[in-house]
Amino acid sequence: MPEDLASRRELKAVQEAMAARFGPAVIETAFKLGELTFKIAKDELRPALEFLKSRLGLDTLDDIIGLDNSRSVPAGGKRFSVLYQLRRAPGPLRLRLAVDLAEDETVASAVPVFTSADWGEREIYDMLGIRFDGHPGLRRIYLSEDFAGHPLRKDFPLAGDDDGV
Amino acid sequence: MSSGEKYPFVLTRLDTAITWAQKNSLWPLGSGLACCAIEMIATAAARFDIARFGMELFRASPRQADLFIVAGTVTHKMAPIVRRLYEQMADPKWVVAMGNCAIDGGPFPTYAVLQGVDKIIPVDVHVAGCPPTPQGLLHGLLTLQEQIARSHPTQEILKPDARGSR
Numbered sequence: 001m002p003e004d005l006a007s008r009r010e011l012k013a014v015q016e017a018m019a020a021r022f023g024p025a026v027i028e029t030a031f032k033l034g035e036l037t038f039k040i041a042k043d044e045l046r047p048a049l050e051f052l053k054s055r056l057g058l059d060t061l062d063d064i065i066g067l068d069n070s071r072s073v074p075a076g077g078k079r080f081s082v083l084y085q086l087r088r089a090p091g092p093l094r095l096r097l098a099v100d101l102a103e104d105e106t107v108a109s110a111v112p113v114f115t116s117a118d119w120g121e122r123e124i125y126d127m128l129g130i131r132f133d134g135h136p137g138l139r140r141i142y143l144s145e146d147f148a149g150h151p152l153r154k155d156f157p158l159a160g161d162d163d164g165v
Numbered sequence: 166m167s168s169g170e171k172y173p174f175v176l177t178r179l180d181t182a183i184t185w186a187q188k189n190s191l192w193p194l195g196s197g198l199a200c201c202a203i204e205m206i207a208t209a210a211a212r213f214d215i216a217r218f219g220m221e222l223f224r225a226s227p228r229q230a231d232l233f234i235v236a237g238t239v240t241h242k243m244a245p246i247v248r249r250l251y252e253q254m255a256d257p258k259w260v261v262a263m264g265n266c267a268i269d270g271g272p273f274p275t276y277a278v279l280q281g282v283d284k285i286i287p288v289d290v291h292v293a294g295c296p297p298t299p300q301g302l303l304h305g306l307l308t309l310q311e312q313i314a315r316s317h318p319t320q321e322i323l324k325p326d327a328r329g330s331r
Contacts, residue, residue, distance in 0.1 A: 142277075143241075144242045147241070158274065158275055159275060159276060160277075
């Protein structure tokens with residue numbers, strides 16, 4: 001797989017279209033391991049998803065990934081990242097949108113754009129406690145309703161806060 | 166009955182007669198929680214064949230079963246259901262904790278897994294292994310049969326308060 005963006009004509013076009021449409025809201029553009037990642041301002045996330053879906057044909061949301069960067073982020077930096085893995089189906093075109101969130105910040109839900117975001121966002125809420133504004137039913141998906149805490153946070157003890165029933 | 170004819174009879178303790186019947190017709194609840202269930206199924210199938218010990222009749226309803234083989238990982242989300250299944254079984258009833266997960270959480274010392282099914286229901290026999298072999302489970306079941314043979318069900322008839330304290 002070519003490792004530079006210039007040799008990937010389709011990705012280059014996407015990158016130019018994103019830069020033209022969102023300008024400084026695209027905080028960072030990275031191209032690693034054949035995959036293009038846009039770090040985007042939190043408030044521009046939903047417009048960016050809509051733009052990529054309707055204008056550039058990235059019509060499949062493969063996955064949503066939540067990260068707790070509290071061990072790697074410098075002091076004062078934002079703790080969480082949410083990654084949106086997009087694909088143009090059919091075809092090999094894939095790219096990633098990234099949003100950084102501080103501990104008390106919420107992000108717009110992707111469900112109005114991609115219905116498939118529903119369970120992914122519930123999983124991230126369940127495991128990391130990130131809240132998605134406008135999600136149609138943001139409640140726990142894996143753990144029981146009365147579970148306290150969010151276990152994939154780095155400061156959550158593996159064995160949990162209690163060891164019994 | 167004409168006098169002079171001889172009819173054979175047996176004298177035994179009532180406890181012995183009752184436990185003899187109980188231990189040789191255990192009806193397990195058909196429940197598998199994780200990979201241990203595969204070994205439990207193998208134990209029930211032709212090669213290992215727990216029909217030899219009178220317990221081949223896996224029931225789909227806890228109300229028809231008297232042996233609960235907890236075969237696998239009990240998560241916190243599953244725990245209330247396991248407890249409820251146990252409570253739905255009619256007395257007398259026995260529990261075998263099969264595998265390290267059911268014994269103490271096994272390889273999952275985590276927030277999501279109950280650290281031993283004996284935290285929610287009383288366990289008669291623990292069968293260690295990950296998973297236990299069918300031979301291991303059979304050994305556990307024979308151990309349970311020995312335990313039943315040593316029990317005193319008449320005490321529970323004579324003293325209702327003793328019920329459940331087996």
